[in-house]
Structure formats: C-alpha cells, structure tokens
Amino acid sequence: MKTGSYESTRYLPFGDTALLIEFGDVISLELNRKVVALNEAILKADVLGVEELVPTYRSLLVRHDPLKTTYEKLVFRIKEVEENMTESTGEVGGRKGRVPVVYGGEYGPDLNYVAGFHKLTEEQVVRLHSESKYRVYMIGFVAGFPYLGAVPDEIATPRLETPRLKVPAGSVGIAEKQTGIYPCEAPGGWQIIGRTPLELFDSLRQPPALLEPGDIVEFEPISEEEFKTIRESVLKGAYAPFLEE
C-alpha cells in the first residue's frame, strides 16, 4: 500500500447512470497513469452504452446510458478491457505544452510570501517552479482548471488562510504540492505566484479546455512586455502552446 494503490481496482455504482472505477486514494503518478490508460483503453474498445468518461487524480467515472446497457454488463465489459490491457495499450504519452508566465508583482501577489515561507529569494522560487515538468492530473473546480503536479518540496506551500473572493483569469497558483491555473476570474485560496496570457478555457473552442489529463506542461518565465505580445497573439488565435510531436 506504499503507493496508495488499492490491491485490486474498485468498481462502484454512482447513482443509476455511472460507474466509478477507483484505483486508490492518494495523489500519485502511478495511479493517475492507470486512470489515463484505462480511459484510453475504454475509448478504443468502444464499449456499448458508454456516454462519457471523466478521468480524475485517482479514479475514472464512466457515465453510461441505462437504456443501452446495465451496470452489471458494463462492469463485466470494462473488467475485460482492464484485463486485456498490456504495456502497449497503456497510456499514450500526453502532449507537451509550454505555458508562459509573468511571475511576481501585481501578476503574482503571493510570490513574496512563498519565498519568505521557504526562506528563498523570489528568483529561486521562479527557477524551481519553471524548471520542473508537470503532469495534468485532472480538470475540475471551474471549467478548464488544470490540477498539475508535483511541485518541488522546496516551494510546496499551504493555501491562503482566507481565500480571495476574486482571483484574476490566467493566475498561476500553488496549493501544497499542486500547481494550477485559473481559467476565469473565480474565488480561490491558492498562493498566486504569476499569470499566463493563455486562454485555458473557451466555450467556443473544440475542445473547450486547453489542457487534458496526461498532458505534460512546463512554465516559461516571461516579461510583462512579452505577456502583452503573447496575449495579442492568443486573442488572434495565433499562439501555439504545444510542441510539435
């Protein structure tokens, strides 16, 4: 149980329209890989009655149509899919994206606090945050909000004691070992260290969220000037955050 994985996957009913497949109850790369891999495998197997899949940190929700299948049939079918998974049908490497960020100042009002909390300089925090690669574990909280991990221990910081009523769109925050990006203005308690000019969510785009579970993201420090230039390019739809395969 060192990794927090259950010995065997748990299949649980969620109301009369969903099956929840739980792999464990911790935040871990190993667990999330299993989630994303089973997500891919179910999509590929084209299981009858499946309406949509919701991958999260440690579980996969399978929303289904009870007019087309039953809970038992679905569990049976998906257990088959799970058993037939091999290394090669496992997780396909996620996309690799770059998220430009202006750190500190009015864009990152908590950078100073995070630095002080760890007895580091602001520059050191920025270097530590932007030198790591992060995995998108899930999208939740508000439409398009990516939960990214893991933040290096040196800069992992607890949430604000009193959440802000308004965190601006594009804000990049830290909460313990997670980092995330606010797609729109929202209340929130994460330590805000910077802001990106990218649009994390656009209801008129397909798909609407910029990032998906399994994607790998790096943050790239930019200047205020660059923020403005990139923002203009984003609004014209001309900015490509993903690296070519």
Added chain:
Amino acid sequence: MRVFQVLKPGMFTTVQDMGRYHYLRYGVPISGAMDVFSLVAADDLVGNNPNDAGLEMTLIGPELEALTKTQIAITGGTVSPKINGRSASMWETLEICEGDIVSFGRMENGCRSYLSIRGGINASLVLGSRSTFVRGRFGGIEGRQLKTGDTIDGFNASPLEAEYSMPEELRPQLTGDYEVHVVLGPQADMFTEKGMSTFLSNPYKVTLEADRMGYRLEGPTIEHSGKADIVSDALLPGAVQVPKNGKPILIMRDAQTTGGYPKIAAATTPYVSLLGQAKPNDIIEFSKITVQQAQEKTREYHKLLDNLGTLLTKKS
C-alpha cells in the same frame, strides 16, 4: 423571430434545455433544467422536441410582453400565470397574441416553473446545448439570467392545430416533503453503520444555501468511519457529499465537476428532476434501492418521458 420582450426579469430566470453533456472531463457541468420532467412536459404541450430550450423561472416569475402571436405552455412549480391580468392554466397549451402581457403570481409550491414557446427558444448552441451556465458566463442569453429589456427569440414553427392539457396524475406532486430514492455509494464505506442509518432514517431540511449548484441540508450529523476527505474525484447531479461536519450537501446541475468529500449516496434520475423543485425548508428523506432496481425504474421513467406527448389530452 422575436417572441417576448422582458418587462421584469423575475428572481432568477434562465434559458435551459435538457443539459450540456460530454464535457465533464473539461470541467464543464451538465447544467440544463433542474426539473427536466417539467421542461419536457412544457415542450410537449406546444409540440416541440423535448430538448428544445425554454425558460426556467425561480420562485418569482418574470413579466413578459408578447411580440408576436404564438403558443406557450407553463409547467413545474405552481405559480398562478396571468395573461393580461386574467388567470391562465398551467400544464396546458396557451394562445398568446401580440401585445399580450404574461405575468406570474407567488409560487405556491415547488421552486421552479418552466415556460416553453412553440418552436423553442433560439439561443446559440454552446458546446451542444442552449442551457445557461451563469458561473461560466456562457449559454442562454449572454450566459446570464434575464434582465429587463432582453428580447427572447424563438424558432419559426407553424402553429399547433390542437391545444393540449397534461392529465393531473402525470404532474409531479410538489408537496415540499420528498422521499428520494438513492443508490448507496460510491464511497459508502467511509461511513459507520450508525452514520449510514442516520442518513437513511432521518428527514433532512433544505437550508437557505440552495441554488442550481446544490443544496446544503440540515439534520442529524452523519458519522464518518475515519477521515472525511478523499482525493478529489468526479461529481454528478444527485450526489450526496458529506463533509467533515456531517451535514450532507446535495449536488445539483451547475455544481463543479470534481469534489473532495466522500459521497454517501446518489439520487436516481427521476428524483434528481423532482429535487429540482425542492426549496429552502422543504424536507428530504432518503431511501435506498439497489442499482439494478434504480436502472429498471429509470428505464421506465425514460419511456414515460419519451411517450409524454402521446399521453396528453386534447383540450375541448
């Protein structure tokens, strides 16, 4: 085609259809009519498709001026509709002429009423749905509740030749005291036997913190067997989360798509729709059924929804 001008917006009036599916993985909630059954009934009464968008009106209805001749229907919570000040029937096809004023009285039971327009409301499809998601600021009319001066557009459709009424026995019973079927879990094992029996044998009251996102409930404290937090996972409308304080939260259609509290149970499809009519101080009692029983009943419920149009009676 312009159908209505909004003279007064009401307390919280939005455009809703049956919901926005297939985007939960991107953090987009399902939204849609809180009481789907009543929206479908309203659409059937004017010969629309069940997924056509209508107005969802909360507790205090709007005042609307008709800009054209059309047919409408009003269903859901009992709200004493009036046309030019004269009382009009609910659950029936109604004729409206240009210049008519449609207004509403106090909501006598339930929490939400639905108004359908022949042809359906013409709002842009956003991610496959016309439903308003206010927190996300998209869908419906500019992603917000109605305001004075708005125009409501409809699709062109030839008038229905007959007028219909929905038989009394098919209308939801909005008593304010709801016995709700739930399937236990997915995290039922995070509660003690005592906690589970508390949940299943006591009435819970809807508090003032109740909106399209969900309802906080007040009642006996539900005991967890250990910790009261989980690593966040997916939520669906109908889920009953229990945070550390032991007071359940019922998740509804505009809620966030992930959450970190264990879910003791989830209401079944027909009851998620009925719960859309629960308002502060209403009572909810949970009774468990198996997932097999629940899916069987839900299949019957969908059959009823699909056939609702054929069960209407012609107005004489």
